[in-house]
Amino acid sequence: MKKRLVLFSFIAAALVIGVGGYLYYAYNKGYIRMNYPSYEEYPVQGIDVSHHQQKIDWDRLDRNAVQFAFIKATEGGNHKDSLFQDNWREAIRNNIPVGAYHFFTFCKDGDVQARNYIHYVPKDSIDLPPIIDLEYGGNCQEANRKEDIIAEIAKYMEITENHYQRKVLIYTTNEFYKNYLIGQFPDNPIWIRDILSKPKLPDGRNWLFWQYTNRGRIDGISTVVDLNAFVGSREEFDKLIQKEV
Numbered sequence: 248m249k250k251r252l253v254l255f256s257f258i259a260a261a262l263v264i265g266v267g268g269y270l271y272y273a274y275n276k277g278y279i280r281m282n283y284p285s286y287e288e289y290p291v292q293g294i295d296v297s298h299h300q301q302k303i304d305w306d307r308l309d310r311n312a313v314q315f316a317f318i319k320a321t322e323g324g325n326h327k328d329s330l331f332q333d334n335w336r337e338a339i340r341n342n343i344p345v346g347a348y349h350f351f352t353f354c355k356d357g358d359v360q361a362r363n364y365i366h367y368v369p370k371d372s373i374d375l376p377p378i379i380d381l382e383y384g385g386n387c388q389e390a391n392r393k394e395d396i397i398a399e400i401a402k403y404m405e406i407t408e409n410h411y412q413r414k415v416l417i418y419t420t421n422e423f424y425k426n427y428l429i430g431q432f433p434d435n436p437i438w439i440r441d442i443l444s445k446p447k448l449p450d451g452r453n454w455l456f457w458q459y460t461n462r463g464r465i466d467g468i469s470t471v472v473d474l475n476a477f478v479g480s481r482e483e484f485d486k487l488i489q490k491e492v
Contacts, residue, residue, distance in 0.1 A: 281443050282459035289476035291484045298330040300470050305337040307467030315344045320368045322350035324359040327367055344488050346375030354387040357402030365410045374488045376416040377407050382423050425449050
């Protein structure tokens with residue numbers, strides 16, 4: 248009897264490990280995910296990309312899934328994404344509304360980072376608001392106090408907004424928002440990352456865009472890709488592109 252119980256336990260454990268391993272593999276490769284926002288609720292959806300997506304075949308992209316594209320342009324004080332210009336040009340050629348984002352580093356002054364961005368992102372072809380990416384992942388150590396980092400972000404945003412004459416869209420994670428952004432920059436729209444569930448900011452603030460997975464799969468992109476949803480209607484999105492809101 249004991250041998251049977253041991254055998255049964257071993258088989259059950261193997262099944263659990265096997266299923267768990269398959270689910271992890273499927274999730275990691277983008278075949279399953281936690282969020283599936285419908286087009287009925289979120290009719291405008293899009294992608295954000297960088298050189299990590301390698302060369303993209305923009306002609307093959309599903310235009311229902313890619314109604315806009317956020318493209319990485321710059322990082323820190325002097326880094327420029329190697330595929331920004333190619334992605335920017337191809338997205339525009341395919342009539343996909345574009346916005347460019349800057350990965351803000353904690354160890355560079357805000358004015359230096361703003362200059363890096365505005366010298367690289369063309370003012371005359373930008374459809375969506377300029378974007379600042381605020382997160383811990385991939386960042387340098389927080390050498391300064393919270394107040395100093397907020398001050399440098401404010402400096403970056405002031406210079407960028409004066410140049411493009413548009414409010415900066417803030418991309419952030421739940422963790423960074425909770426630690427740094429509650430009560431800060433109330434007039435700037437939020438693009439929030441939440442790959443586990445529909446986002447709800449801790450202070451009840453509204454968000455404009457939602458990055459709902461970092462493991463999406465789209466024909467024309469050989470790697471996994473971030474997928475995003477706009478919170479409003481198609482008409483509201485068109486007004487955003489026309490710079491009316």
